[in-house]
Every structure is written in C-alpha cells, then in structure tokens.
Amino acid sequence: MKFKEILSAGVPLPEEILRREMAESGVPVELLRREMQKLMEVMLEEAEKQYGKRQKTLAGFTGDNGSKMASHDAVMLSEFSHMATVVALSLAESNAAMGRVVACPTGGACGVVPGVMYALKKLKGAQYDELLNSFIVAGGIGWCIEKNATIAGAEGGCQAEMGTAAAMASALLTYYFTESGEKAANAAAIALKSMLGLVCDPVGGYVEVPCVKRNGIAVNIAISAAEMALAGIESVIPFDEVVEAMHRVGKSLPESLRETGLGGLAATPTARKIVKDLKLRQHSAEKQ
Amino acid sequence: MSLLDVVGPVMVGPSSSHTLGALRIARFVYKFVGGMPDRVEFVLHGSFADTGFGHGTDKALLAGIMGMHADDERIRDALRIANEKRLDYSFSVEDLGDVHPNTILVRANKNGKMTEIRGSSVGGGEIEINRINDCECSLSWEFHTLVLVIKDVPGAMGQILGDVRVNISNLYLKRIDALRKIAVGIVETDEEISEDCLREIENSRFVEEMYYIGRDADEI
Numbered sequence: 107m108k109f110k111e112i113l114s115a116g117v118p119l120p121e122e123i124l125r126r127e128m129a130e131s132g133v134p135v136e137l138l139r140r141e142m143q144k145l146m147e148v149m150l151e152e153a154e155k156q157y158g159k160r161q162k163t164l165a166g167f168t169g170d171n172g173s174k175m176a177s178h179d180a181v182m183l184s185e186f187s188h189m190a191t192v193v194a195l196s197l198a199e200s201n202a203a204m205g206r207v208v209a210c211p212t213g214g215a216c217g218v219v220p221g222v223m224y225a226l227k228k229l230k231g232a233q234y235d236e237l238l239n240s241f242i243v244a245g246g247i248g249w250c251i252e253k254n255a256t257i258a259g260a261e262g263g264c265q266a267e268m269g270t271a272a273a274m275a276s277a278l279l280t281y282y283f284t285e286s287g288e289k290a291a292n293a294a295a296i297a298l299k300s301m302l303g304l305v306c307d308p309v310g311g312y313v314e315v316p317c318v319k320r321n322g323i324a325v326n327i328a329i330s331a332a333e334m335a336l337a338g339i340e341s342v343i344p345f346d347e348v349v350e351a352m353h354r355v356g357k358s359l360p361e362s363l364r365e366t367g368l369g370g371l372a373a374t375p376t377a378r379k380i381v382k383d384l385k386l387r388q389h390s391a392e393k394q
Numbered sequence: 395m396s397l398l399d400v401v402g403p404v405m406v407g408p409s410s411s412h413t414l415g416a417l418r419i420a421r422f423v424y425k426f427v428g429g430m431p432d433r434v435e436f437v438l439h440g441s442f443a444d445t446g447f448g449h450g451t452d453k454a455l456l457a458g459i460m461g462m463h464a465d466d467e468r469i470r471d472a473l474r475i476a477n478e479k480r481l482d483y484s485f486s487v488e489d490l491g492d493v494h495p496n497t498i499l500v501r502a503n504k505n506g507k508m509t510e511i512r513g514s515s516v517g518g519g520e521i522e523i524n525r526i527n528d529c530e531c532s533l534s535w536e537f538h539t540l541v542l543v544i545k546d547v548p549g550a551m552g553q554i555l556g557d558v559r560v561n562i563s564n565l566y567l568k569r570i571d572a573l574r575k576i577a578v579g580i581v582e583t584d585e586e587i588s589e590d591c592l593r594e595i596e597n598s599r600f601v602e603e604m605y606y607i608g609r610d611a612d613e614i
Contacts, residue, residue: 127397138398145402148465164408164450201407204450204470209414209519211400213407245401252400258517274401311445313408367445388447 123246149220163202172196194221198321217321218271244278255353259306260365262356269301275328295341297331305363307370310381412449415515420458431502440495537582543603550600560585
C-alpha cells in the first residue's frame with residue numbers, strides 16, 4: 107500500500123485511510139474512528155498532565171528537560187514551537203518514568219505527535235473533529251511507513267522511529283491547515299528525509315539518552331517541514347520513495363546502531379561511565 | 395500491523411517490547427490460572443535478563459500477574475503492591491536455550507496447582523506464548539483463546555467444536571501422550587465464546603481440562 111494510492115482514491119483522506127483499515131481488519135469504520143479518538147484523548151490528557159513536570163526516570167539519566175524548557179522564555183522559537191517542544195520532552199520523560207503514553211509509533215518517540223496536537227489545540231483553537239481527521243492522516247502516514255519499511259528502532263534505527271513520528275506530525279499539521287493530502291505528503295517526505303540515517307544508540311539500552319531530546323528536536327523538524335509545505339515547497343523525491351530509501355538505509359545499518367546500546371553515543375566514554383555508575387548504584391541498592 | 399497498532403496502543407513506558415510485552419505475557423498467565431497465583435517465579439532470558447530491570451520489566455511482570463492492564467499507572471508501584479497483596483514472587487536469570495531473545499518462563503502456583511508458561515515479547519508489544527506446561531504451541535493472544543486438554547479419541551474435537559458456536563480463526567490439535575490418550579487442543583476465535591457454551595464444553599466427556607483466556611476488551 108503506497109500513500110499515493112490512498113491519495114488517488116478520490117474520497118477525503120481520513121475516510122479512505124479508515125476504509126482501508128476496515129478492509130484489512132474487518133473492524134467497522136465507526137469503531138475505528140472511536141478508537142482513534144480515544145488515543146487522541148489520552149495524548150492530549152497526558153500532555154496537559156505532564157507539561158513541564160519533573161520525572162524520576164528508570165535510569166535517572168534524564169527527567170528535568172521538560173521542566174527546564176517549560177520555565178524558560180523562548181528567545182528564538184515561536185510560542186507554538188516552544189509549547190510543542192515542552193510537550194515532546196515532557197512526554198518522552200514520562201515514558202522513561204513508566205508513565206502512561208500512547209506508543210505513536212513507539213514508546214521512544216511518543217512525544218512528537220502529541221506535541222503538535224497539543225499546540226494546535228491550545229494556540230490555534232483546533233476543533234475536535236478537524237484535529238481527529240488530521241490525526242487519522244498522520245496515522246495513514248505511519249501506517250504506510252510500517253507497511254513498506256519499518257517503525258522499529260531495532261530494525262531500522264532511530265530514523266524508523268523518530269523519523270516516522272516526525273513525518274506523522276508534519277503531515278498532521280499540514281493537513282490541519284490545508285486539508286490537502288498532497289501537501290501533507292510533501293511535509294512528511296521533507297521531515298523523513300531530514301532524519302534519514304539517524305541511528306538508534308540509546309545509552310545503556312535505556313530509552314533516555316538521546317531519545318528524550320530527540321523527541322524535542324523531531325517535533326521542530328516536523329513543524330519546519332510543515333511550514334515549508336504550507337509555503338508550497340514540494341519534496342523532489344515523493345514520500346513513498348523516501349520511505350523506500352529509509353528502509354534501504356535501515357537495512358544497511360550495522361546491528362550496533364540498531365537499539366543494541368553498543369554503538370554510536372552508547373559507545374562513548376561518558377556513556378560507558380554513567381552506565382557503569384548506574385550498575386554500581388543498582389548493585390548496592392539490591393544489597394541493602 | 396494494523397493502523398491502530400501504529401498510532402497506539404496506550405501503554406505504560408518505556409519500551410513496548412520490554413514493558414508492554416512482558417506485562418501481557420504475565421497477564422495471560424493471570425487469566426490462564428484464573429486469578430493472581432499464590433506463588434510465582436519469573437525466569438528471564440536473553441535481552442530481558444540483560445536490560446529488563448532497567449526497563450521496568452520486573453514491575454511490568456508483577457503488574458501483569460496481578461491482573462493490571464497495560465495502561466494502569468500503578469505499574470510503577472507494582473513491587474510495593476505485590477508485597478501488600480502478600481504475593482510470593484521471585485525473579486531469576488537463566489539461559490532458556492534456542493528461544494527468542496525476549497523470552498520469559500513463568501512458573502505459577504495457585505491452589506496447589508503448578509502451571510508453567512513460556513512466552514516471548516516479539517516487538518511492538520506483541521507476544522507469542524510458545525509453551526504451556528509441556529506442550530509447545532504458538533499463541534498470539536490476538537484472539538479469544540480456548541486451551542483444552544482432551545481425550546485422544548475419534549470424534550472428541552468434532553463434538554467440542556460444535557459447541558464453540560462462534561467463528562474459529564485458528565485451530566491447533568496435538569497428541570501429547572499416546573499412552574494415556576491425551577491431546578491438547580487450542581481454539582482461537584474472533585468473537586467471545588459465551589458462558590453457556592463454555593460450560594457445555596467443560597462438561598463434555600472428552601474434556602479433561604479447560605482454560606479460556608478471553609482477549610482484553612480494550613484491545614481491538
């Protein structure tokens with residue numbers, strides 16, 4: 107299933123996406139819409155609840171980034187981008203602290219899509235139905251990536267997780283403002299291209315460093331890509347081909363750069379040191 | 395994967411394979427043995443053994459064996475809650491051989507009866523239950539699941555299937571003991587099997603043991 111096939115169906119994009127899911131799973135469109143609605147509500151609820159909150163994460167490598175960003179008056183970012191960044195950081199930290207999240211598309215990248223949705227709701231007065239339709243379009247983008255490539259860091263690296271999240275969020279924003287499937291696909295392509303090749307290298311295997319901050323960055327890539335699409339900028343390489351490229355790049359990544367915690371940042375001296383310190387702390391805690 | 399699997403599910407972090415998958419395996423055991431066991435032992439293999447504790451796999455397993463759902467925010471306090479409920483639990487690390495890297499063996503004792511279930515977390519929160527007691531199997535728990543120990547005689551499965559009365563999605567039957575003439579049957583169905591049907595199946599002269607593990611209602 108290619109995104110361009112969904113686009114050429116001739117019916118509104120959200121409808122066509124749900125119709126295709128129904129054809130595959132047998133779950134009626136109305137029920138699917140309700141399930142999507144539930145997921146969206148959990149995202150918005152958690153964004154509100156965790157906004158700028160300090161978290162006690164499992165490894166303790168992160169936990170106060172959302173809080174720092176929330177209490178900082180942005181110097182360069184717009185109000186919209188700042189708010190989306192705070193949500194992305196806060197939810198990623200909540201995830202690392204065993205908080206409730208929506209794995210969109212994964213736990214590690216769970217802050218990106220809610221980041222833009224929350225900002226749309228709070229700052230652009232987004233109405234419920236339009237937000238839901240845009241979220242379904244984001245789902246269609248993620249679904250196409252999963253079908254034609256992968257959304258798992260262990261298979262395709264961080265580009266597959268965070269890249270997918272950024273592509274989904276940029277399509278969501280673009281569809282919200284334009285209701286144009288073509289423009290949404292352009293935004294998704296631009297966002298995914300910008301994260302091509304990103305490796306999955308979590309320090310110690312924990313979903314904390316660099317995952318939390320990458321949520322904060324990916325949400326801004328999504329916003330910039332959407333802004334470009336709104337300006338009429340098109341991706342020279344169409345979305346479906348970018349997905350194929352991402353898949354090929356993912357396959358050629360060595361295993362050490364696919365969620366093993368062995369390569370990239372995880373292999374740096376500082377990473378090794380903080381993991382060693384953590385193990386010592388855990389060991390002495392067990393003894394007590 | 396379905397669209398809803400891509401944009402969801404709602405879960406407690408941090409990792410769908412190390413937290414959500416682990417919880418679902420333990421929750422399957424909880425439903426299989428009919429409630430929280432009196433004693434439980436979790437044997438962790440591979441990546442679960444290496445990084446599991448850092449991912450909160452221990453808490454997820456305890457939460458699951460106490461019957462919590464995947465989005466329950468008490469999961470992070472599962473150790474304390476297990477102690478309050480006086481659940482007798484232990485964790486150990488063992489090489490379980492040639493199995494998926496994220497595999498757990500759960501030994502649960504309830505009312506003096508021991509059940510041993512082995513499951514793997516195969517990614518994105520999806521699981522595979524691959525051994526129940528001594529019987530190898532392959533269950534995804536994406537369907538309502540009926541596990542039966544039945545007499546290995548002609549007509550046994552035929553009669554039981556007649557009592558199921560909903561659409562069967564997958565069916566598995568294997569003789570496990572030729573001497574005692576015993577077979578294991580696993581029936582996966584799209585719709586829930588009604589209590590009346592379950593009672594009829596359980597009372598069948600062919601059925602020695604029956605376990606019904608309905609799929610969680612919040613997962614479509």
